[in-house]
Amino acid sequence: MANRQFVQAMESIKKADQSYDLQEQTKLLLQADKLLSNILVQSPESPLAVQLSTNQFVGDFDYNDFKSRIRSLACNDAQSTGCFLYRIEGLIQPVDYPITAPRWDWLSLAVAHYHLGDKERTKQIIAPFIAAFRRAPPVTDTGRDLFLGRALSLTGEVDMALDITRRINDCSTRIYNLTDISQALIWKGDKGQAGKLVEEAAEYAQANNCAWELGLVAEGFYKAGNEARAHTMFLNTVEEQFSRFKDRKGNCCAPELAVAAGDLGDPNLALGLLRTVQQESPWTIPAVLGRLGARGEMQLATTYAEQVQDTDIKAETFVQLMADALKTGDRKQAEALSGRIDKLLSAGTDPKPLILAQRARADKLLFKDQRWRNTYLAGLSAAERSNSGDTQRKDIAVPMLAALVEIETGTPMLQ
Template structure:
């Protein structure tokens, strides 16, 4: 009797299950009937729009972020799962779908990273928005965007970095990125700074122009030294020296001196430097043309040839103002603080003044001079407190100095102020400030002046 009841119960249970499955199939019938990619893609698109509409009406930033991320996932799934549908084509090509702007939505989702306004990812996003947009197709050298690629790489987004570099590399290979000579303008350096050393050297060795070839070799030698590869640094320094001798590249010898120094070959670098200075000055006395390459002044400071460094700096600083902090910072690092400070006191430009003071802070710390670092930091803070100097270039140098002096995250607040100031600046300043912001940010994050 008990077994019969169990069988009857099992049969009844099975029948109920069958009826339930049939009911589910019946109610889902229209969906099965319409289970073609276009219908499924449209349904998923509508679900994404519903989440976006919900995000538009919430006051909770976390809820807005969650809804927009879910919408992004739904839209990405349409492209991935239903690529043959018209809506997938519209999404992948950034077309309007009704009044939905795909490109604007992507930027809105990207901007969610600024829910943490002092995060490095937010800084990079906002700096990218400051850069003049890329022309499509890429035909013009743009070292600001290549610097951005390096920044993304070192911030943990190597795929995004590759996506920025790839069009420049492609245009260079097709011979469309030129600047009046055989120049790659930072493509090789960007590749080397993102780990593509072999490709960077392949590009460099295909260029015969003295300036670009030796600049690239010297840069890649320096990167090799940063990467702890003195053998490669030495080989590239020797290659730069040999190419300069073979091609008569006298103007670039300051770069060769620096490359030799990066490789640890100081005696050889000093001999080449002194010979080059004698030749450059004698030519200047005879022709009264350009005195010397700016890089020679930097090499003089590296070698602590103080009088020569300051004399060369006076000759080149008007045309190459970047040499002022480079030379004075190196001299301060070598202990020549009195002469470097006296030279600094003659400067009128607050941006340049701030950069030199930031270099002095770093130099003092490297020498173990805590009092000197504090003194220069106080001068930099005083400069930045002047309302007339609340400029992005001044504030970003203060952020650099804060990072070196304190070693914590208080620099982020100052860097945020620098980005805010840049966004409020004139179009002229906005055009030029992106690269210095990137250089400072990468230098702070990595501890090396990768983009100087």
């Protein structure tokens, strides 16, 4: 059966290659794709299925190249989400095999596919990382999990994420993963289980003297609804870390403590902590200021944001503050912040892909319709231009994905 289906698939591909009619070509290619997928499902032990699933050539047929061609069909509609994902994949550096290093760009793409409609593609991307982890489990002095804990929790595989996480004896990775998995459960509506995982993180931190990560745990308690526990842990952590570093130069605190301060601390304390960490961890700027805006400290947060030099970060912060303003019904404030993003776009002539991505987020917040797609498309085209030749940017795909996922799902799961 597998051989017959393969021959039929090759005939469909040949007919598609000979057709000048786009609809007919698409129909034939999708027909071939279904036949090849049937081989994998119905005859998984057959030699053909093994060759296809491991991306080996079958004669001169390259299944991996064919699947890329199938995905590109989404770009018959240039503004479709499928086309956006296909083009973003083209911005990502290929994976080096054997896999030995984390690749959050590829795993972010897997998360995006999971939530935006192509779960089959999600498994194709994540599977090699799982295999790499199982071949060489991380040792205790590195704690590296290849970002699998976070990616798996965001793609519905919470049990597998926890299994990986609990095999890691490293403060940072263990606690980051537990709080990430907790957040994923909160987005799914399971605050009860989320709270248990934060408690597990707190117990691990206490047993292993993980003082640096306590800001994460405090924030985890806050998100899980245990505000009293969150405030107590936050205040104790601030006092302990300030006393530990008061006689030393440099940063006193973990960036995650600054983020927790945005929710739990005095606004001036939050900004003070932010100043100590923002240079090395610029992602904290929209995180802290967005939290302050949500607490009603809009003027304070906006004034601070205006002083930020990095225009990409500034645009992201303005969008976060826009969301805060709209939640309180202050559309006038949101529109004023939207105008600030437009000023960033109009300054200079350099391509501004990430600012355009934030402009698309702002469009979705303000208008609740599909006009954001045109703006996002412009940002993606600018990203492709900035990612060519000697000006290649290796960091551009993940923030483009983060913006797209938040626009489509309403949750900042890749931020």
